[in-house]
Amino acid sequence: MLIDTHCHLNFKAFKKDLDEVLKRAKDAGVEKIIVPGAKIDSSIRAVEIAGKYDCVFAAVGIHPHHASDDFEIDTLRQLARNKKTVAVGEIGLDHHHYKNYPQLTLNEKGKQVTLFLQQLEIAKEFNLPVIIHCREAQNLLLETIRGFQKKNSRIKGVFHCFEGEADYLKEVLSLGFYIGFDGNITYSENKKLVNLIKNVPMDRLLLETDAPYLTPLPFRGTRNEPAFFIETVQFIAGILKMKSEELSAQTSDNAACLFFGK
């Protein structure tokens, strides 16, 4: 039993062959897939796909990359109400300087924080976990979450596609969050992730594909899809010196605990 806790079946890359992708996922033992939104339209699409396929669940949210003046928070609130919505995400902060985009201004960084806080409020309102995306804004993100938790009850969730130093990992764990790892851990240049994952308590570990991105070896260079998930699971089981079945059982339990209230 495998649960892919982060997979963008709602993105264009899967527009043409979603049925086949889901069939291959099922054949490969992937029983549940959580599809996070990145904007309003991809959040709507996530809910649509979840409505069509029993094994698919939606997360709804606006990625910091798409923070703008018009956040359409009311639409998001509507989507959060849907019975197959299991999380608010992916949300967070991203200060990375992406190719072909101008450097973020202070004003834009401020908008990311505003949008993030508004979406934490929605998660609180609907008692949903959050899927956090953070790139190159770790301190500000920790500060923002700590501030939110001080005024509110503890918000729960996952730091997806985790990257960072061991100290940062410790901080995130102390806030009560789960930690998500992806197929990029199989890349030879990511030895740091291999060391990092050994510091994650077994009951806080989640696995994800982030498909269509981060295709694990040996399929790197092609579109990622949930059927390749097992490659990442086997690789991580090797690092943690456990059987793949044990690792998938434990991480599926963790996913069920966080997203399905079990």
Ligand SMILES: [Zn+2]
């Ligand atoms: Zn992300």
Ligand SMILES: [Zn+2]
């Ligand atoms: Zn993602």
